[in-house]
Amino acid sequence: MAGSSDSSRPMVVGVASTLSWAVARCLAAAGTPPVVLGWHRFSPMSLLPGCRRYVAWDGIRWTGGEVELSAVEGIERACRENGIGVVVPADYDAGLLLARAGALTAARTVPVPSAEDIRSLHDKWRLTGVLQRLRVPFPASELARDAAGLLGTALRFPVVTKPLAKWGGIGFQVHATPGDLRLAVDAGTLAAPFPLLVQEFVPGCDVGISFLARRGRLVAYSMFEHVRDGERRFYDDPRLRGHVERLLEETRYDGVGHVDTRRDGERGECQVLEFNPRFWASLLYALRAGVNYPDLLVRLDEIAGDPVRTARPGRVTLEAAERALSLAVRWWERAYVAVHRLGERRAPTVKA
DSSP states (O other): OTTSOOTTOEEEEESOHHHHHHHHHHHHHTTOOOEEEESSSSOGGGTSTTOSEEEEOTTOOEETTEEOGGGHHHHHHHHHHHTOOEEEEOSHHHHHHHHHHOSOSSSEEOOOOOHHHHHHHHSHHHHHHHHHHHTOOOOOEEEEOSHHHHHTOOSOSSEEEEESSOOTTTTOEEEOSHHHHHHHHHHTOOSSOSSEEEEEOOOEEEEEEEEEEETTEEEEEEEEEEEETTEEEEEOOHHHHHHHHHHHHHHTOOEEEEEEEEEETTTOOEEEEEEESSOOTTHHHHHHTTOOHHHHHHTHHHHTTSOOEEOOSEEEEOOHHHHHHHHHHHHHHHHHHHHHHHHHSOOOOOOO
16 A cells, blocks of 8 residues: 555656556566556556556756756655555656766665766767777767768768767658758758767668666567568577677666667668667567567566576567557657647657
8 A cells, every 4th residue: 555665566656658658568468467657647647558657757957957856755745655565667768867967765776777877978079989999899979060061061862860869760860962952951951959969871771789787788688670660570699789888888787778770781781770778679589479578678677697587589460459559658658749749849859
């Protein structure tokens, strides 16, 4: 009951409903449906299976792109009122907040990377420096601080322009020729603000590798390629796994994460595009392939010495009802954010 803590009772915290929903579904599948603490005042998660209870995370504010530390008070209060034993951050904002705050008083927090590692790995330009130092393959890249620098790029076309700290394809644009790039600059239609990342476009197949690590050691991982919408093919690539292990060892990484790569159609090599120090949108596919990352994260200290877990090879699809529920949460979130912006004009941009 409220006020009495249960060390096994989880609470998922986040501002991106699509990720909170996926994490909650995984925990429910493991037999521990969580309380969900979310930025939205109302959420369909309060009505859907897999969520014990939905609680509005009141009073959170963003300064300099990061949630203010005062938001931890809302987490502590929700833990006490709901008898929470363990807190699981679902997205970048929640993970960074808990990393900055340190230990909670009302419940334990699952392992998360340091705040500095979260920031540096999430920032696409800073990530290229880490990749270069570790000799992990990535597309030729430049930092463009203004329009003149962008138009003067020495990279081969086509090129991609990207925001430094967004995810889920937000602000990504492919420019086939220098003329196309100049047209976008002159017309003011660049989707990414300056400074931005410029990379040579890698033709080929999208490949993702998800993982769980403890102090830099791989505990679980799964690797897949996008077959089509609603379907993933899980397989293994020792070379790509080795690249990710070097990244984890370098940072003594704690917790979950996901690396987006693209397999070069000419050389057959996966080049790292993005590092997400958080849960990811395809979490439910990994669950169907045999790896329940949220449940493993909650139990990380007790399983850290076990043999490395990995996904079953083969194709995975989601049931129609599961996809429909996930899409409903996503579209509801977009509508909520749009309405909130009209009212207060200070909502964050969130997308899984």
